[in-house]
Amino acid sequence: MHTSDFKIASNRTQRHRVINLQTKIFNTSEQDLVEASELIKGGGTLAFPTETVYGLGADATSNIAVAKIYQAKGRPSFNPLIIHCFSIDQIKAFALWSSEAQVAADKFWPGPLTMVLPLLPESNISSLALAGLQTVAVRIPEHPIAQKILKLSNTPLAAPSANPSGTVSATKAEHVISRLSGKIEGIISGKASKIGLESTIISLLNEASILRYGAIEAAEISDVLGINLKKPEQDEKISAPGQLSSHYAPRGSIRLNSKTIKENEVHLGFGEVDSDLNLSKTENLIEAAANLFDFLHKLDEMGAEKIAVSPIPEEGIGIAINDRLRRAAAPR
Ligand code: AMP
Ligand code: MG
Numbered sequence: 001m002h003t004s005d006f007k008i009a010s011n012r013t014q015r016h017r018v019i020n021l022q023t024k025i026f027n028t029s030e031q032d033l034v035e036a037s038e039l040i041k042g043g044g045t046l047a048f049p050t051e052t053v054y055g056l057g058a059d060a061t062s063n064i065a066v067a068k069i070y071q072a073k074g075r076p077s078f079n080p081l082i083i084h085c086f087s088i089d090q091i092k093a094f095a096l097w098s099s100e101a102q103v104a105a106d107k108f109w110p111g112p113l114t115m116v117l118p119l120l121p122e123s124n125i126s127s128l129a130l131a132g133l134q135t136v137a138v139r140i141p142e143h144p145i146a147q148k149i150l151k152l153s154n155t156p157l158a159a160p161s162a163n164p165s166g167t168v169s170a171t172k173a174e175h176v177i178s179r180l181s182g183k184i185e186g187i188i189s190g191k192a193s194k195i196g197l198e199s200t201i202i203s204l205l206n207e208a209s210i211l212r213y214g215a216i217e218a219a220e221i222s223d224v225l226g227i228n229l230k231k232p233e234q235d236e237k238i239s240a241p242g243q244l245s246s247h248y249a250p251r252g253s254i255r256l257n258s259k260t261i262k263e264n265e266v267h268l269g270f271g272e273v274d275s276d277l278n279l280s281k282t283e284n285l286i287e288a289a290a291n292l293f294d295f296l297h298k299l300d301e302m303g304a305e306k307i308a309v310s311p312i313p314e315e316g317i318g319i320a321i322n323d324r325l326r327r328a329a330a331p332r
Contacts, residue, residue: 024186025177028145036186037152040065044185045072047162047176050084050146052112052195052215053169054176055159056184057084057149063290066129066158070317071286072183075165077323078292080131081158082114082199083138086150094123094156095136100204100225107224110142112199112215127293129158131324132248139199145190161198162187171196202229250296250307254329256322258308266304268295270312276302279310285318292321296328 024039026032039046043065045058056072058065060083070078085091088105096118104115116137119130130136141147150157161169162176162184170176173189180187200214202221209230210218222229252266261267261275269275271283277295279288299307309325312318 020182021185023177023181023184026186026188028188028190033145033148033188034152036188037149039185040149040153040155040157043068045069046149047170047173047180047184047187048146048149048159049143049173049188049190049193050141050159051143051193052141052197052199053171053193054162054173055084055141055146055157056162056176056180057157057159059153060084060126060129060156060158061124063126063128063294064286066126067286067289067317068184069158069160070128070289070320072180073160073163073165074316076319078128078131078289078320079160080133080135080137081129081160082201083125083129083136084146084150084157084159085138085140086147087140090156091117091138091140094120094125095138096120098204100208103225104202104204104221105140108216108221109140110147111140112142112195112197113221114139114199114201114212114214116201116203116205116211118205125156126158126290127297128290130293132293132296135203135205137201143193145188149188169198248293248296249328250299250304252299252304252307254325255306255308256325256329257311259311261308262306265306265308266299266302268299268307268309270310273310275310276304279312279321283313285313285316285321288312289317289321292324 026036036046040059043062045056045068047054047056056069058069101115114137116135119134119136163170164179171193176187195215198214200216201212203209203211207230208227218229267275269278279291312321314322
């Protein structure tokens with residue numbers, strides 16, 4: 001076998017390897033929480049209790065760490081994730097704060113309210129966590145364990161609900177242990193989540209509006225802000241606002257599954273191919289997911305009008321990558 005043959009063979013094995021991690025179960029002692037936060041600092045995924053439901057958190061500034069969240073949940077598509085913080089100052093480093101946001105925060109934070117704000121140009125939040133958007137959903141949770149983990153990790157955490165995609169949110173540590181063991185690095189085994197319902201999401205971008213109904217009543221938020229929160233359009237799915245029009249797509253047209261590249265095309269490669277940008281030379285799907293949105297933005301910066309994309313295996317997180325690319329390739 002040639003060295004290069006061997007390289008490809010071992011890459012294939014790596015790609016098809018069933019991910020089976022050693023999941024550490026932590027209690028809520030000071031020492032365990034310190035150890036658990038080390039997993040986050042090392043780029044791992046950690047499930048922890050919040051007052052709404054259990055969250056599956058990872059360092060929101062790392063594309064690779066965030067890719068592991070999607071991989072563990074088996075999400076077939078990329079939704080922007082809520083970024084959890086322990087202070088407003090921490091949020092101000094990456095999101096545009098406003099007096100309206102301050103009023104809502106004074107009343108409802110820490111707690112089950114999520115606000116969508118404009119992203120600052122100097123933001124270091126992972127483009128994968130934002131699904132490529134220039135806006136960001138933020139929340140300061142109230143739960144003491146969540147707060148402790150946020151402080152010890154000392155980084156914003158991207159954290160969707162800690163359940164496999166398509167199953168109900170986990171409100172107890174046992175739910176998480178039975179469904180995500182072997183897929184994530186750690187689980188903090190705390191008490192059951194008090195609220196058991198997701199956070200309410202409001203957008204404070206142009207017109208203040210409600211994006212998801214949740215733990216805090218929309219009417220109460222309207223009262224506090226002194227405005228009528230705009231309701232979602234009838235045909236919009238309230239449960240998944242991130243899947244709507246707001247999704248990022250590059251300007252150029254996209255041709256998928258391209259094995260040969262035409263002269264006027266920019267090549268977004270995958271695997272050992274000569275290309276303008278390569279999602280992962282070693283066919284590592286987590287790396288490819290981590291690069292995806294940064295590369296889509298780069299293609300715009302390059303002024304790419306026609307983009308040819310190498311075939312990407314329809315397995316694991318590759319399913320979400322292909323979903324994103326298919327949406328970007330659809331006629332607009
Ligand atoms: P989860 O983290 O599973 O509770 O889901 C988070 C929800 O927040 C998803 O439905 C997203 O679509 C929504 N979301 C997150 N970021 C944004 C954003 N920038 N704009 C609109 N919706 C968002
Ligand atoms: Mg969820």
